[in-house]
Amino acid sequence: MKSLSGVASAIKPSATLAINALSQELKAQGVDVVSFGAGETDFYTPDHIKKAGIEAIETNKSYYTASSGIAPLKKAICDYLKASFGLEYENKNICVSSGAKHVLYIAMRVMLNxxxxVILPAPYWVTYEEAIRMCGAVPVILRTDESTRFKISPEQLQAAITGKTKCLILTNPSNPTGMLYSEEELRALSKVIIDNDLYLIDDEIYATLVYEGKFVSAAAIDPELAKRTVIVNGVSKTYAMTGWRIGFAAGPQPIIKLMDTYLSHSTGNASNIAQYASVAAYAGDQTCVENMRREFAKRREYFVSRVNAMDKVSCLPPDGAFYIFMNVSRTFGTTLCGEKIENADDFAQALLKHGLVATVPGAAFGSQSHIRWSYATSIENIKKGLDRLEKFLNNEPTA
Ligand SMILES: Cc1ncc(COP(=O)(O)O)c(C=O)c1O
Structure with a gap:
């Protein structure tokens, strides 16, 4: 038979989903694994949002909508962006689709030849690199480490730009590092972006989950930058709605219009029912968001203090999101629970096998020195997982 698509065959499967699958398989076999792989909150979707979804079913919101979403949702998103981040958008600047992941892909599809x-600062969220390649474009990875709090400098950005550079991707705050660019840092990057006529994709999916510093949207700091910026966001993390699959892009009309056209021939609209539930999320009381943020803040504090009290591992306190990016490089060249540790993959595998703790090794995010823990899990699980980590580091296996 003829070969399948070369582009599709070269795509690497998502490492985060793979580790989730592995820990679920172990759990199904009765093994008591504590999992820190998930990129989703353990909270339930707030009741007023669920009710809006039920009402949408009962009032027969069961038809196709415009490919880029229903007008009430676009309006609710515009109002939310203005109230929360001082951003000025109209409905024509909004494209709603089936999750931020899909929105990102479509944004790249209409932007890239x-x-x-595409300049991609590392450590990065696993999907970007593959999505860039799925568009036939080339990821240009900019390495960062703890010394710059995992952030790129304007000089580093400038040095990476060639005649072929089209776009920079920023995640603010970051998955996996949790780091947040300040307004000043964004201004400095903005100058390079504008001077070199680049686009910016600014993934702000964790914007409401900030514990240190103040979140500033790149599009809010400079109208010139806003003209070339596509903001990506959605309900998944902010309202505990990962399964509802609603994300959106806010950006210049020519890009949004092309995204709409692209969607009209691919997915069509996102679920009509989920769109109505999302209206309730954006237009409703935001107390639920602050309550979740406070709970994450407590977990983060506990996590960071426990990790940094251990000898062989360390982490920077994340500014936002719900991940700990733990440096395990001090264990390289040693043996833990009988396993030789040469890199973060070895560490994560040995920790799963002997400590019964599932984490995501950093290679998937562009770092060989770290593993990622999600603290979107109960404080009891966090304590159990960190107790096991401590034992593992002392060469005492749990299994
Ligand atoms: C940085 C980042 N962007 C986008 C997404 C995708 O979110 P959604 O559930 O809306 O597709 C995730 C999910 O893990 C993420 O971490």
Missing amino acids: PGDE
Whole structure:
């Protein structure tokens, strides 16, 4: 038979989903694994949002909508962006689709030609690199480490730009590092972006989950930057709605219009019912968001203090999101619970096998020195997992 698509065959499966699958398989076999792989909150969708979804079913919101979403949702998103981040958008600047992941892909699809270069600061969220390649474009990875709090400098950005560079992707706050760019840092990057006529994709999916510093949207700091910025956000993390699959892009009308056209021939609209539930999320009382943020803040504090009290591992306190990016490089070249540790993959595998703790090794995020823990799990699980980590580091296996 003829070969399948070369582009599709080269895509690497998502490492985060793979580790989730592995820990679920172990759990199904009766093994008591504590899992820190998930990129979703353990909270339930707030009741007023669920009710809006039920009402949408009962009032027969069961038809196709415009490909880029219903007008009430676009309006609720515009009002939310203005009230929360001081952003000025109209309905025509909004494209709603089936989750931020899909929105990102469609934004890249309409922006990129094969061979275009996209600058991607590492550590990065696993999907970007593959999505860039799925568009036939080329990821240009900018390495960062703890010394710059995992952030790129304007000089680093400038040095990476070639005649083929089209776009920079920022995640603010970051998955996996949790780091947040300040307004000043964004201004400095903005100058390079504008001077070099680049686009910016600014993934702000964790914007409401900030514990240190103040979140500032890149599009809010400079109208010139706003003209070339696509903000990506959605209900998944903010309202504990990962399964509802609603994300959106806010950006310049020419890009949004092309995204709409692209969607009209691919997915069509996102679920009509989920769109109505999302209206309730954005237009409703935001107390639920603050309550979840406070709970994450407590977990983060506990996590960071426990990890940094251990000898062989360390982490920077994350500014936002719900991940701990733990440096395990001090264990390289040693043996833990009988396993030789040469890199973060070895560490994560040995921790799963002997400590019964599932984490995501950093290679998937562009770092060989770290593993990622999600603290979107109960404080009891966090305590149990960290007790096991401590034992593992002392060469005492749990299993
Ligand atoms: C940085 C980042 N962007 C986007 C997404 C995708 O979110 P959604 O559930 O809306 O597709 C995730 C999910 O893990 C994420 O971490």
